[in-house]
Amino acid sequence: LAKLESKHEFVVKVAGVVKTWPRPVFTVMRYIFSFLNHLSEYSDENMMDPYNLAICFGPTLVPIPAERDQVQHQNLVNELIKNFIIFHEDIFPTNSQGTVYEKYISSEPEFVREFNNEEKSLFDDETDYEPELTD
Secondary structure, X not given: OOOXXXXXXXXHHHHHHHOOOXXXXXXXXXXXXXXXXXXXXXXXXXXXXXXXXXXXXXXXXXXXXXXXXXXHHHHHHHHHHHHHHHOHHHHOXXXXXXXXXXXXXXXXXXXXXXXXXXXXXXXXXXXXXXXXXXX
16 A cells, blocks of 8 residues: 555545444544644644654554564555555545544633633742651
């Protein structure tokens, strides 16, 4: 799959494979690749473009069997994971069930709003904290 030439050919083949995954695996992988894509959007700041992320996550997501040539296959794994990160929206349909990664949180939990409205925060007290030492 990593050797396929066109984007369309890659997406069609991979989407067919992804549809066969159990729902929990599908949901987690969709979430991870969506997050990694979002993270790669800031690669000018964090130096983590899709290929660098693939180098980090590839060995964990797609381990290479010991009897295979590790160097040759690792390059293929890196390319595969990079393409999953880049084309995640085309590979993983968002109309399926399960949690979907949201780039921006749409609402703030109630307890956070309550904390922000309080007049004194936890760190307003200027006194130094001295831990109690016991023998």
